[in-house]
Amino acid sequence: AQSVAQPEDQVNVAEGNPLTVKCTYSVSGNPYLFWYVQYPNRGLQFLLKYITGDNLVKGSYGFEAEFNKSQTSFHLKKPSALVSDSALYFCAVRNAGKSTFGDGTTLTVKP
């Protein structure tokens, strides 16, 4: 069985400050890990993924994520937050066909 935990329901940061959205996972075998963002009444938009290789993955809109195998974590980061980054963020782990998602973290960036 595979699982994902996003320990924070809500993250608040000021515009221009760095942001981190946390994710830990459990899966047998090598993990395929993903981050998605969801805006109100919209589907999920892909941000980035980790398959293998470099532990720091760069993605869309200036986001990056750091894979840490020993801590089974895949935290999403951005050096300087924008108000437009405010949204709901989901971490997911993939095994064969299906993805298992966390319950999401609402990011609010205040001006």
Next chain:
Amino acid sequence: DTGVSQNPRHKITKRGQNVTFRCDPISEHNRLYWYRQTLGQGPEFLTYFQNEAQLEKSRLLSDRFSAERPKGSFSTLEIQRTEQGDSAMYLCASSSSGGADTQYFGPGTRLTVL
């Protein structure tokens, strides 16, 4: 726009009625997935297809739910005898056939059962 499309975007129905949703994947993708999302939770896997073959079904998918992908292109998800607990956003995604290939999601169909 060549992304994943879903119809209808919204569906309101009365308890006990049948509903059918349609998903059109990205044209070159041979995998298609259905997820269900309720308020405050992440998407939950329902089922997926590779071409026309349904490869996996979640235990969440009761016998009132059926999905098809008859020609390996679009897919339909039917819910028979709807219940209020079926109210949710139903999301469709597609990908190429690699195990780590990115799933691209459609906008979803919001179902409300009265």
